[in-house]
Amino acid sequence: MKIRFTLNGKNVVLESAPLKRLLDILREDYHLFGTKESCGEGECGACTVLLDGKPVTSCLVNAIHVNGKKVDTVEGLSKTKLGKMLIDCFDETNAVQCGFCFPGFFVSTYYYLLNDGDNDLEKIKKALSGNICRCTGYQRIFDSVKIACARKKVGE
Amino acid sequence: MMNFKEVKHSIPKVDGKGLLTGAHAYTNDLASDNALIIKLLRSPHAFAKIKSIGTKQASNVEGVECILTYKDVPRIPITRAGQGYPEPSPKDKFILDYYVRYIGDEVAIVAATNEKAASDAIKLIEVEYEVLKPVLDFEKAEGNETVIHPESEIYSMFPIGLDAKNNIACSYIDTMIVGDIEKTLKESDFVVSERYYTHAQQQTAMEPHTSSAFIDVQGRLNIFSSTQNPYHTRRIIGEALNKPLRDIRVYKPRIGGGFGAKQQIHNDLFSAIVTLKTGKPSKCFYTRKEVNESTFTRHQMRIDVQLGADKNGNLKAFDMQVLSNTGAYGEHSLTTFMVAGSKLLPMYNKAVALRFEGKVVYTNKCSAGAFRGYGAIQANFAVESAIDELAAKMNIDPVELRLKNCIKEGETSPVFRVMGEGGEGIAQIMDSCKLDHCIKRGKKLIKWKEKFPSTQVSSNKIRSVGAAIAMQGSGIPLLDMGSAVLKLNDDGFFNLLVGATDIGTGSDTVLSQIAAEAIGVPVDRIVITSSDTDTTPYDVGAYASSTTFVSGNAARKAGLNMRVKLIDEAARVLQAVHKDDIVFEDCTFKLKNTDQSITLKDLSEGLYYKYGADMKQLIASGSNTSPKSPPPFMAGFVEIEVDTETGKIDILDYVGVVDCGTPINPNLAKIQVEGGILQGIGMAMFEDVRYSESGQMLTNNLMKYKIPNRKDVKKLTVEFAESYDPAGPYGAKSVGEIGIDTPLAAVANAIYNATGVRIRKLPITPESVLIGINKLKS
Numbered sequence: 001m002k003i004r005f006t007l008n009g010k011n012v013v014l015e016s017a018p019l020k021r022l023l024d025i026l027r028e029d030y031h032l033f034g035t036k037e038s039c040g041e042g043e044c045g046a047c048t049v050l051l052d053g054k055p056v057t058s059c060l061v062n063a064i065h066v067n068g069k070k071v072d073t074v075e076g077l078s079k080t081k082l083g084k085m086l087i088d089c090f091d092e093t094n095a096v097q098c099g100f101c102f103p104g105f106f107v108s109t110y111y112y113l114l115n116d117g118d119n120d121l122e123k124i125k126k127a128l129s130g131n132i133c134r135c136t137g138y139q140r141i142f143d144s145v146k147i148a149c150a151r152k153k154v155g156e
Numbered sequence: 157m158m159n160f161k162e163v164k165h166s167i168p169k170v171d172g173k174g175l176l177t178g179a180h181a182y183t184n185d186l187a188s189d190n191a192l193i194i195k196l197l198r199s200p201h202a203f204a205k206i207k208s209i210g211t212k213q214a215s216n217v218e219g220v221e222c223i224l225t226y227k228d229v230p231r232i233p234i235t236r237a238g239q240g241y242p243e244p245s246p247k248d249k250f251i252l253d254y255y256v257r258y259i260g261d262e263v264a265i266v267a268a269t270n271e272k273a274a275s276d277a278i279k280l281i282e283v284e285y286e287v288l289k290p291v292l293d294f295e296k297a298e299g300n301e302t303v304i305h306p307e308s309e310i311y312s313m314f315p316i317g318l319d320a321k322n323n324i325a326c327s328y329i330d331t332m333i334v335g336d337i338e339k340t341l342k343e344s345d346f347v348v349s350e351r352y353y354t355h356a357q358q359q360t361a362m363e364p365h366t367s368s369a370f371i372d373v374q375g376r377l378n379i380f381s382s383t384q385n386p387y388h389t390r391r392i393i394g395e396a397l398n399k400p401l402r403d404i405r406v407y408k409p410r411i412g413g414g415f416g417a418k419q420q421i422h423n424d425l426f427s428a429i430v431t432l433k434t435g436k437p438s439k440c441f442y443t444r445k446e447v448n449e450s451t452f453t454r455h456q457m458r459i460d461v462q463l464g465a466d467k468n469g470n471l472k473a474f475d476m477q478v479l480s481n482t483g484a485y486g487e488h489s490l491t492t493f494m495v496a497g498s499k500l501l502p503m504y505n506k507a508v509a510l511r512f513e514g515k516v517v518y519t520n521k522c523s524a525g526a527f528r529g530y531g532a533i534q535a536n537f538a539v540e541s542a543i544d545e546l547a548a549k550m551n552i553d554p555v556e557l558r559l560k561n562c563i564k565e566g567e568t569s570p571v572f573r574v575m576g577e578g579g580e581g582i583a584q585i586m587d588s589c590k591l592d593h594c595i596k597r598g599k600k601l602i603k604w605k606e607k608f609p610s611t612q613v614s615s616n617k618i619r620s621v622g623a624a625i626a627m628q629g630s631g632i633p634l635l636d637m638g639s640a641v642l643k644l645n646d647d648g649f650f651n652l653l654v655g656a657t658d659i660g661t662g663s664d665t666v667l668s669q670i671a672a673e674a675i676g677v678p679v680d681r682i683v684i685t686s687s688d689t690d691t692t693p694y695d696v697g698a699y700a701s702s703t704t705f706v707s708g709n710a711a712r713k714a715g716l717n718m719r720v721k722l723i724d725e726a727a728r729v730l731q732a733v734h735k736d737d738i739v740f741e742d743c744t745f746k747l748k749n750t751d752q753s754i755t756l757k758d759l760s761e762g763l764y765y766k767y768g769a770d771m772k773q774l775i776a777s778g779s780n781t782s783p784k785s786p787p788p789f790m791a792g793f794v795e796i797e798v799d800t801e802t803g804k805i806d807i808l809d810y811v812g813v814v815d816c817g818t819p820i821n822p823n824l825a826k827i828q829v830e831g832g833i834l835q836g837i838g839m840a841m842f843e844d845v846r847y848s849e850s851g852q853m854l855t856n857n858l859m860k861y862k863i864p865n866r867k868d869v870k871k872l873t874v875e876f877a878e879s880y881d882p883a884g885p886y887g888a889k890s891v892g893e894i895g896i897d898t899p900l901a902a903v904a905n906a907i908y909n910a911t912g913v914r915i916r917k918l919p920i921t922p923e924s925v926l927i928g929i930n931k932l933k934s
Contacts, residue, residue, distance in 0.1 A: 027185075028189075031180075032178070033178060033179075033180045033181075033182075033184075033185035034177065034178015034179075035178070036182075036362070036363070036412070037184075037364070037441075038362045038363065038364065038412075038444065039444045039857065039858040040443060040444055041444070041857060041858070041859065043857070043858035043859055044362065044858055046362055073178070074176075074177060074178040075177070075178050078176070078177040078178070087173060087176045087177060090172075090176050091168045091169070091172045091173050091176060092168055093823070094166065094168060094169060094172070094662070094821075094823040094824055094827055095827075096169065096172050096175055096176055097413075097660040097661065097662070097827060097831065098175075098361070098362065098363065098410075098411060098412045098413040098414075098659065098660025099171070099172075099175025099176065099181075099410065099412070099660065100182065100361075100362040100363040100412025100413060100660075101362045101412075102175060102176055103176075103177075103178045106176060125866050125867055128866055129865075129866075131866075132362075132858075132863060132865055132866075133362070134360050134361060134362055134413055134415070134831075134835070134863060135362075135413055135660055135827075135831045136827050136830065136831050137827065137830030137831040137832075137833060137834040137869075137872055138830075138834070138866045138869075139827075139830050139872050140823075140827050140830070141866075142866075
C-alpha cells in the first residue's frame with residue numbers, strides 16, 4: 001500500500017507492505033539507523049520514536065498505523081535546539097556507555113522535557129519507564145536529565 | 157599526588173555524541189543493503205541425533221540462495237571461546253553437527269535475499285531426529301548414562317582434565333593445596349561448612365549478536381562483527397573453515413554492550429561460510445529469543461565452602477569445592493571455574509591452609525561462557541556469605557572479621573603462584589591495595605555503626621545493612637598482550653591504532669587520554685582507530701578486565717616512544733647541541749635559553765613537505781604484557797528494607813568504594829562500577845534463567861527475563877580510593893568487572909541481619925525470604 005507521512009518534518013510517500021514495522025521502514029527504507037532493534041517486542045524501548053508527538057516503540061507500529069501521521073526520530077529531534085542541549089547534557093556527564101539504548105532514552109527524555117518535565121527524580125523515572133539500559137546503572141542518565149531540566153528552565 | 161594533564165580527567169567519550177545522535181555505527185547499521193539474510197533452524201530437542209535431513213523443498217522457496225547442513229560444512233572441532241592460545245577450553249563444537257545438544261542448538265543455516273524467504277524455508281526443512289534422553293540436572297551429569305559428547309574428535313590442547321565419557325569438560329584436583337586443610341579445620345575453634353548455589357544469568361547486552369560478511373576486491377573474506385576480540389575471532393574462523401588467516405579480516409564497529417557475551421564466536425561462523433559459499437554479502441542478526449536461548453549464560457555453580465578460625469578471629473583454613481555447569485559446550489569452562497578460586501582465596505591471605513578443587517560438567521542446556529565477574533562473582537556469593545556465617549558463630553562484627561583477615565598493601569598470597577588462568581600462575585606482591593580503606597570508608601558512608609545489624613521501622617518492616625568485599629584482576633599475566641601504533645600527521649595530530657576493543661566501556665577514550673599524556677599533547681590531537689585485524693596492531697580484546705591496564709600500558713609506551721622521536725626531530729631542526737635542551741610543552745618545541753622554537757604543527761608539515769632528505773613519516777609503537785595483574789578491590793555495602801509479611805526486599809542504598817588505582821577517566825570508571833553493581837543486584841534478586849522439564853528455556857525474552865530497571869535501586873554511591881599501582885599506566889588498574897561481584901553476598905548478608913534467614917541459593921526472592929521467615933517462626 002502507499003503510505004504518506006511526515007518524517008522528521010518532511011512529507012514522504014512510501015510503497016510498503018501494510019504490516020511492515022515502522023522500525024524496519026526507518027532503517028531499511030530511509031536508512032535512519034539511530035532507531036535500534038533490541039528485543040523486537042516493545043519491552044526495551046531502544047526503538048522509541050515520536051508518533052504524532054507521543055513516544056512509541058516502533059517495533060510494535062505497522063506501516064498502516066503510520067499513514068497520515070508525524071514521525072520524529074533521534075536523527076531529527078537531535079538537530080533541534082532542545083535536542084542539541086539534551087545531547088550535550090548526556091555527553092558531558094558520560095551517561096552513554098555502549099549507546100545502543102540511547103536514541104530511545106533520548107526520545108523519551110525529549111518528550112518529557114517538551115512536556116514541561118521537571119527535575120523531580122520520581123517523575124524522571126516514570127518518564128523513562130519505557131526504556132531499559134544494561135550498562136550504566138541509570139545514575140548518570142538521571143543526572144543528565146536533571147541538568148537538562150535546569151538548562152531548559154534557564155533557556156526559557 | 158601526581159600532576160596529570162590528560163589522565164584522571166573526566167572528558168566526554170570520543171564517540172559519545174555520535175552514538176547519542178544515532179550515527180551509523182553498529183554492525184547491523186553497516187551491513188550491505190543487499191546482504192543475504194541468514195536464519196538458523198534450531199533444535200526443538202534437548203538432546204537428539206539427526207537421522208535424516210531434507211532441504212529440497214526449502215531450497216525451492218523463491219529468494220533462497222543457500223542452505224547448509226552438517227553435511228555441507230567442514231567437520232573440524234573448535235571452541236568458540238575467544239581467549240588465549242593454546243586454548244584452555246575443550247574443542248567440542250563443530251559449525252554444524254549431527255548431534256544437537258540443547259534446545260536452540262543449530263541444525264541448518266539458511267540464507268535468502270529477504271527475511272521472509274529465509275524464515276519460510278526454515279519451516280520446510282525436513283528433519284528426522286532420534287530423540288535422546290537429556291541431562292538437565294548438573295548434579296547428575298558426571299557419569300550419567302547419557303554421554304553428551306560421544307564424538308571421537310573432541311580434544312583439549314593441553315591437559316585440562318577433559319573426560320567426555322563422563323560428561324566432564326574439565327577438572328582441577330590435587331593442585332591448589334597449601335598446608336593441611338583437614339588438620340587445620342579440626343584444630344579451629346570455629347568452623348563454617350556450607351553449600352551454596354548460584355544460578356545462570358543472561359547477559360542481555362542491548363545489541364543482539366550481529367555479524368555481517370563480504371568478499372572484498374582482493375577476494376578476501378571481511379567480517380564485521382559485534383565481537384569483543386577480533387583477533388581471536390579471526391583465528392577461530394580460520395581454524396573452523398580451514399582458511400589461512402591472511403585471507404580473513406575481522407573488524408569490530410561500535411558494539412552495543414558485551415559483558416563477555418561477545419567474547420565467544422556466534423553468528424560469525426554462519427556469515428563467513430554463507431559468504432564464502434555464495435560469494436555474496438550476508439548478515440546474521442539474532443533475535444532476542446536466539447540471544448537468550450542460543451548464545452551463552454553465566455555458569456551455574458555449586459560451591460562448598462569450609463572456613464576455620466581461631467578464637468581471636470584469625471582465619472586459618474579456607475576450602476572450596478566447586479561444581480560448575482558449562483551446558484552443552486565447554487567454552488571458558490576451566491578458566492571461569494579457576495577464577496572462582498584465584499580471585500577469592502588470595503583475598504583472605506592470612507589463612508594458613510588452603511584448598512580449591514572441582515569439576516565442570518556438560519549438561520543439555522544453553523552453553524555457559526564468559527560473563528563479567530567470570531567465576532569470581534559466583535565464588536564471592538559463597539565465600540562472602542560464609543564469612544558472615546563465621547562472624548555470626550563467633551558473635552563478632554562481620555566487617556571487623558574482614559578487616560582483620562583481608563589482604564593488605566605490600567602483602568602476597570601463595571595462590572598467585574599456584575593458580576593462573578587455565579594453568580600455573582605467577583607470584584606477585586600487592587604494590588597497591590587500599591582494600592582496608594575501602595572497607596572503612598564504605599562502613600562510614602553506609603553508617604554501619606548506627607545501622608548494623610538492623611532496625612525495626614514498623615510492625616512489618618525491618619531495615620538492615622550487609623557487606624561484602626571483592627578482588628578481581630587486571631588482565632592475565634604474561635598471556636594477555638596489547639599493542640598500539642602512533643602516527644604523526646601534518647597539522648600536528650596523531651592516529652592512535654589499537655587492537656583493543658571498546659565495547660561501550662569507553663576504552664577508546666581512555667586509551668586516547670593515556671597516549672596524549674605520554675606524548676605530552678592535549679587529547680584532541682589524538683584520533684583513535686581500533687579493533688581491525690587488517691589495520692590495527694594485535695590485542696587480546698576486551699576481557700579479563702585487561703584493557704586499561706594491558707592495552708593502556710601499550711598506548712603509554714607508544715606515546716613515550718613518539719615523544720622521543722618528536723624531540724629528536726625538533727632537536728635537528730632547531731640545531732640543538734643536546735636533545736635535553738629541547739622542551740616540549742603547549743604543542744611547541746623550545747630550545748632552552750634561546751628564543752628559538754617550532755610548533756608541532758610546523759614540524760609535522762616540515763616532515764611531510766619541506767625537509768627534503770629528512771622528510772619522513774614518524775611512527776612509534778608499543779607492545780605490552782605484564783608479569784603482574786594488580787587486582788582492583790572493592791567493598792560493597794547495602795542497606796535494604798524487608799517486608800516480613802510479604803518477603804519483599806527494597807534496596808535503599810548501595811555503597812561501593814573501589815581501589816582501581818588511578819581512574820584514568822573518573823566518570824567512565826564510575827559508570828562502569830555503577831553498571832556492574834546493578835547487574836549484580838539483578839543476579840542477586842530476580843534474574844534467573846529457568847527451564848521447563850524438557851529443557852526448554854522459559855526466560856527467553858525480556859518480558860519473562862527481567863533485568864534491573866531504573867526503579868530497582870533507590871540510591872547508588874560509588875567512590876574511589878586514592879591509589880596508585882606502579883605497574884599500571886599512570887597508576888591505573890582495571891575497573892570493568894569489580895563492580896559486579898559484591899551485591900549477591902551483601903544482599904544475602906543484609907537479609908540475615910534483618911531476619912535471621914540465611915539464603916544460600918540464588919536468586920534471593922521474596923518467596924525464599926518468606927519461606928525462611930516462616931521456618932524460623934516454626
